[in-house]
Amino acid sequence: MENTASRRTRPAKPALTREWIVEETVRIMREEGFEKATMRRVAARLDTGAASLYVYFPNNAELHAAALDQMLSTATSAETGWWRDRLDTLLDNYAEVLFALPGLARSAVVVRPLGPNSIRVYDQLLGLLIEGGADPGPAAWGVNLLLQYVTATAAEHSSTAPKEMYSDRDPQREFAGLARAIADADSATAPNLARHGQLAYTGTPRQRMQWAISVIVEGIRATATPGTETGR
Amino acid sequence: MENTASRRTRPAKPALTREWIVEETVRIMREEGFEKATMRRVAARLDTGAASLYVYFPNNAELHAAALDQMLSTATSAETGWWRDRLDTLLDNYAEVLFALPGLARSAVVVRPLGPNSIRVYDQLLGLLIEGGADPGPAAWGVNLLLQYVTATAAEHSSTAPKEMYSDRDPQREFAGLARAIADADSATAPNLARHGQLAYTGTPRQRMQWAISVIVEGIRATATPGTETGR
DNA sequence: ACCTGAACACCGTTCAAGT
DNA sequence: ACCTGAACACCGTTCAAGT
Secondary structure (H helix, E strand, O other), X not given: OOOOOOOOOOOOOOOOOHHHHHHHHHHHHHHHOHHHOOHHHHHHHOOOOHHXXXXXXXXXXXXXXXXXXXXXXXXXXOOOOOHHHHHHHHHHHHHHHHHHOHHHHHHHHHOOOOOHHHHHHHHHHHHHHHHOOOOHHHHHHHHHHHHHHHHHHHHHHHHOOOOOOHHHOOHHHHOHHHXXXXXXXXXXXXXXXXXXXXXXXXXXXHHHHHHHHHHHHHHHHHOOOOOOOEOO | OOXXXXXXXXXXXXXXXXXHHHHXXXXXXXXXXXXXXXXXXXXXXXXXXXXXXXXXXXXXXXXXXXXXXXXXXXXXXXXXXXXXXXXXXXXXXXXXXHHHOHHHHHHHHHOOOOOHHHHHHHHXXXXXXXXXXXXXHHHHHHHHHHHHHHHHHHHHHHHOOOOOOHHHOOHHHXXXXXXXXXXXXXXXXXXXXXXXXXXXXXXXXXXXXXXXXXXXXXXXXXXXXXXXXXXX
């Protein structure tokens, strides 16, 4: 009774659905960049007004989160292998999605995706940390810490050209501001930076990311959480 | 010759300076919230048009970063005491500024402040990590990791009411979405979350932050960087 | 060099009115 | 319940013209 669309032939305007809106949003982000995936433009591509989208999403941040969840369908770890290698693969896949659209990462720092693909990533990451010997408490907290690191690192790149990939960025450009600031800081006001500051911008972005993931993973395995009581 | 302002009495419109613009921006952020510190409104409060600000700042992100640097004048560690306590104090002071204005934290995830107060924080943090036994390489990379964690955590709160403080937020509300997602995830699709997911939202925000800082600090002290060669 | 008004090209969100 | 056009209340940034 309610769904008579199948009886009609080629309806000029198919009804909106959550999935349809998300798909179109992902398409715009991939084709035109994150910045173009505004409420107005997504609605326009669906042949409607922006107000219609508010039936399905309370605000644009939630729409972005849903689009990210959709894109995370490619983020999976291998089924076999050492837990640490699988963890690296999983985070690498997660990072790949976000580094391709740094503006989306910026949005995800504030509103985390909670759809099926995100939940699968959280679940796998939690399982891998436990498999690696972490207690469930630190592992559960650690999932947030690891994903927050990857998300924030991807977001840092959102002011640069959208096509640039993290593996081949120019460190000279990336740290230009910091290098100048360190050079300006004399050894009286910033003695430690004067002595060791140049070490901050050694290595490739990939090396720094892998180091940071090691730092966090090792820290998770070594640091107990305050207890098992729930907050409040 | 050029500066004749001192000869005049009470000029109706004092000349713009970088410092004057930053001060007014900080004032607006504190009085009206981060969201109100737009180029147009800052300019209006300085009795000019938004275009005038572009003589001093290339875009609004740089103005925000300059305002944050100004606010970080209160972020210092004690002069004496155990290195770890001083590190906690320093990061706590840093966090206090950002949690008071989560929108500013959100902006800082992308454009890091590089003024004198920020440089002083970087320098002190670097010194404390080295004092704590970290090698200079990991310490230099670790400074970024620690500050990124605090910044991103503060930014996460930018969608909630601006007056709320991190120490007394309601965990029920904070994790409402995640809790629902975990509850929805059956043990077939998300076995690890089904078993341990509830541990993700234990503890207070402060406990989680202190745990995370311990994780990162211990990880920094235990994890060597790939080498001392500079990137390319 | 610095400053300005006006213009350009947009935003997110709400709401009354429709179906 | 869902959809819509129009309105509300703004944005960041650029630019030609001034001083």
